[in-house]
Amino acid sequence: MEFSLKGQEYIELNALLKTLGLVETGGHAKIVIDNREVKVNGAIETRKRNKLRVGDLVLFQGKTVKVVL
Secondary structure: OEEEOOOOOOEEHHHHHHHOOOOOOHHHHHHHHHOOOEEEOOEEOOOOOOEEOOOOEEEEOOEEEEEEO
């Protein structure tokens, strides 16, 4: 799956999960990140507002999201 920044410099991790419908709410996004269920570029990510930029890969519940332009 790909997510386009559409001219933005970045998107925060919690916002990406919510925008793509991988979680139901922003609060749920924070919980799954706190529970170490999300990886960014192969490493567990615990920063809810980690700024994702072009080329970053997010892995959550068996789904991979690539951030593109």
